[in-house]
Amino acid sequence: MKRIAIIGGGIAGLGAAYEVAKAGSRGEQVEFVLVEKDERLGGKIFTDRAPDPDGGWYVADGGSDSFLTEKPAVRNAAAELGIASELCGTLDENKRTYIVKDGKLVELPDGIMMFAPTKLVPLATTRLYSWPGKLRMALDLLIPPKERWGPGETAADHDETLESFVVRRMGRECLARLAEPLVGGVNGSDPATMSLAATYPNLLEMEQKHGSLIRGFLEQRKRVEAMRARVPAGAPRRTFFSSFVGGLQRITDALADAAGRGRIRTGVAATRIEPRRGGWRTHLSDGSSIDSDGIIVAAEAWAAASLAEGVDGRIAELIGSVPCSSSATVVLAYDESDCPFDKRWHGVLTPAVERRHLTGISLMSSKWPGRAPQGRVLLRGFLGGPRDEGVLEAADDELVQLAREELADLLGMSASATPRYARLFRWPGGMPQYTLGHLARVAEIEAIEAQMPGVAFAGNAYRGVGVPNALESGQRAAHKVLADLGIEVPAVSSADASGSRRPEEAR
């Protein structure tokens, strides 16, 4: 019997475990042992189900709350696990986004696609941007695409920071009032260091193909509208983001159940890996160890880097150079009477220039069905990230209080409004940063890994930070290690293969 040790019980590690378990149930002589340092499984996917004292439940996602519907990995896994009927889309009748400007909420104008306006009238009439800012954005239509490349670079492998790209195409105001809050608040990234090729390669392609972001997104908008027009009237529309009725943790729970909880150990950390004749020995925090033929490291970059030291020094160095930002979310439930604001929105983004601690807000009870009992409002605030990590030094109750005060101020709630549910979720080093040179570093990790039979690294630190990317990376890691051990692996379906080895959009 071959054994594969898996370190980390987030979606990547659980996805890998499920693939190994499937090989075992096909009759292959292989098993896995998964160790997770926390008492719970799921990693950054954490759904808290809490009762309201007057009845009903809150479904509070403290980490990821959704995945991009167009990426197939989670949907495919849900179908295989028999939980596809529990998938749900967002409540798009409430799909509005606000940006904080001078302390007030201003609706994101209709037609903005990522950083580009595609409708003239909403852009002309919004008070989100100044007239010089609007004209500078429109100049994107005239500015020629980049034609000069760095030494040894071509259009195909060009990279630059998101900040440099947005400023040269759309101007500084677009960076400060749109691009920065979008990637800062939601992806926990700093545009000044973020690699565009590793996070939004489609923007570079769009510039080369259409000569302008506005023209590129206009083209994209027409395609989306044509697709929607083909959907028969009354048929359910696929929303941009998806989750599960009972919260996103449904997928990691189902993966753990299907892989076999009997082979999973929680509350114990891998402390060191060392080679052993024909395989690996993983030392654990309780003093025991696991001997295995193959090993999959599916921990966060900072944890994987230290474990990789016993595997390959260069891989350890490369993974160690992926910085990770820390954040926290505060989920709060209020009585509807304490929330005298229009509730037809999904999110608020706070630009760094507004100098607030809350980098974003999600109105979970308007974004998803069934997240709060009737008459209650479920809100989630984001704190920290690369621009404000210092705030996380505050104690838990101070952070909850800070979120309450800033929410009350921004949404016009009474400062004395008392939450019926309040929970803080901390994510230290939870978000890897794909900085300039990321793709080259990952290519080198993969090249070394390919020469090391039975070894694979998985998770969100490599080729996409989104939940589907992390799941797919775990599945691929399992397939690599199984194949290295001489175990047959079924071909990956074409739906899964698309986009998998290509750098992905950040989410």
Ligand SMILES: Cc1cc2nc3c(=O)[nH]c(=O)nc-3n(C[C@H](O)[C@H](O)[C@H](O)COP(=O)(O)OP(=O)(O)OC[C@H]3O[C@@H](n4cnc5c(N)ncnc54)[C@H](O)[C@@H]3O)c2cc1C
């Ligand atoms: C606040 C927040 C919100 C997010 N929102 C979204 C979203 O809405 N949509 C989206 O697509 N993505 C989102 N992401 C990103 C997404 O959650 C992650 O990319 C994905 O869930 C990561 O999965 P993973 O398995 O790679 O890593 P993790 O979930 O980080 O799992 C790694 C696991 O390894 C364990 N571990 C670490 N060291 C050891 C050790 N030595 N021994 C044993 N175990 C160890 C950790 O405890 C952890 O459980 C969000 C991330 C954060 C932080």
